[in-house]
Ligand code: TXA
């Protein structure tokens with residue numbers, strides 16, 4: 397349902413966010429579908445509602461630069477100058493993340509996108525929530541980004557509790573995405589803030605990371621996180637022969653495969669795909685830290701968020717298939 401911009405409605409929106417729900421909100425670029433960026437289960441709901449067949453890193457929306465310092469380890473003066481100059485505004489910076497940012501927000505990547513919208517409704521909403529808001533554009537997978545509350549209502553109206561109305565988005569295209577890595581700036585996506593303005597300010601040409609990020613072909617991100625250890629699907633190997641104390645076992649609800657493993661992780665003991673999604677990247681990282689030599693993964697049910705989980709695991713499995 398669409399709610400007008402009043403103090404009472406902002407408070408109601410913040411309450412929904414605090415209790416793990418989703419709120420669609422206006423920004424100067426496009427409408428976003430927001431969740432508490434520090435709550436992995438709430439973030440998993442975003443993928444569920446958008447009906448995404450895969451995971452994609454999400455931008456954290458903040459209302460002040462202190463919060464940016466809380467979520468990134470970046471201490472570059474150049475980056476802070478950029479923030480000072482262009483934020484709030486239609487630009488996103490991809491910076492090295494701090495531990496506090498859940499893996500599901502970044503799809504397991506070590507960097508996080510941060511953006512400070514200039515839209516007044518967005519800013520009041522984020523401030524009142526008191527937490528960074530993880531949000532992609534508020535459209536169904538494969539559909540156009542919404543620039544009016546009515547567009548959101550049409551696509552997601554029956555799936556979310558609240559759409560905050562901020563009228564029409566005055567920029568109307570998504571934010572420009574700039575990544576800072578190894579002391580250099582790269583453009584990941586052209587958008588609402590002209591790249592030339594950033595180049596003039598920095599006094600340097602920006603390199604476009606080609607194919608790195610193609611908004612029209614989600615899931616094509618080359619830098620999507622893939623574990624550094626081989627993954628195999630249990631139903632594609634002879635499990636009795638493959639079992640090993642050098643292996644990590646990743647199962648959906650319960651372990652039916654015995655305990656001859658270095659480490660066993662259960663994605664969701666209650667069989668909840670949302671919980672499974674919220675745990676996926678975290679567990680893959682944990683396996684790496686436990687130095688398992690390979691991972692045996694059970695397939696999860698093939699519906700809803702299960703499709704995104706299988707997609708992500710399949711990509712990792714295929715990497716190792718091609719080589720062998
Ligand atoms: O204007 C915008 O940026 C809108 C409003 C709602 O803020 N948001 C938006 O989000 O366009 P989304 O999820 O539709 O697009 C964000 C893009 C995705 O293609 C994602 O892959 C990329 O940003 N992205 C986010 N975090 C990233 C990261 N750590 N590294 C590389 N790319 C990242």
Ligand code: MG
Pocket residue numbers: 532533541
């Ligand atoms: Mg989008």
